[in-house]
Amino acid sequence: MDFEEATFNISSSLAMKIHSDGDYCVPTITLCGLQKLTLSLQKWKQLTKDSNSILLAIDGINEESFGYESEWCLGGNFYVTIHRSIQETSHLSAIVDIRKRTKIHGKIIDSDEGILLTYSEFRQLMKLTSIVEKLIPELVNLRPCWEGDDHYNQLGALMCPECNPYEYMNWLEYR
Ligand SMILES: [Zn+2]
Numbered sequence: 001m002d003f004e005e006a007t008f009n010i011s012s013s014l015a016m017k018i019h020s021d022g023d024y025c026v027p028t029i030t031l032c033g034l035q036k037l038t039l040s041l042q043k044w045k046q047l048t049k050d051s052n053s054i055l056l057a058i059d060g061i062n063e064e065s066f067g068y069e070s071e072w073c074l075g076g077n078f079y080v081t082i083h084r085s086i087q088e089t090s091h092l093s094a095i096v097d098i099r100k101r102t103k104i105h106g107k108i109i110d111s112d113e114g115i116l117l118t119y120s121e122f123r124q125l126m127k128l129t130s131i132v133e134k135l136i137p138e139l140v141n142l143r144p145c146w147e148g149d150d151h152y153n154q155l156g157a158l159m160c161p162e163c164n165p166y167e168y169m170n171w172l173e174y175r
Pocket of ligand 1 (some may be wrong): 157160161162166
């Protein structure tokens with residue numbers, strides 16, 4: 001990545017920032033609205049892969065929405081869900097919720113780390129997919145960690161911060 005930061009305005013209340021984070025200069029993507037949410041490249045890639053399925057599910061709200069997926073996992077306990085009000089049947093009123101879940105007393109619940117996007121914000125954001133891939137070329141061939149050789153055995157996945165974010169530290173000593 002040969003730039004420090006790039007910002008795209010998605011709407012009057014939402015921007016996307018691409019920036020190099022930390023000592024390793026790994027690019028990350030941050031959505032800045034009322035809340036802020038930073039996505040790793042792997043999670044962004046998964047979001048763009050799932051975007052058609054997410055949009056299809058939202059468009060299907062008007063019709064028979066039975067049979068559409070309603071939850072997508074981006075890895076690392078980040079999930080995409082769709083909120084819709086029962087009174088409002090237009091797909092334009094649907095809200096895309098991208099949120100990390102957390103484990104409290106053995107129960108998995110939604111955390112405060114997340115962002116809500118309107119239907120049109122989500123559409124606009126996903127239109128930037130190819131522009132983002134031009135800025136971060138490694139995205140094009142990025143394969144999710146769970147397709148990697150080290151994940152063939154269960155121990156590899158247990159040691160992975162992406163796949164086992166709460167307990168991977170406990171497994172590192174088995175390496
Ligand atoms: Zn993994």
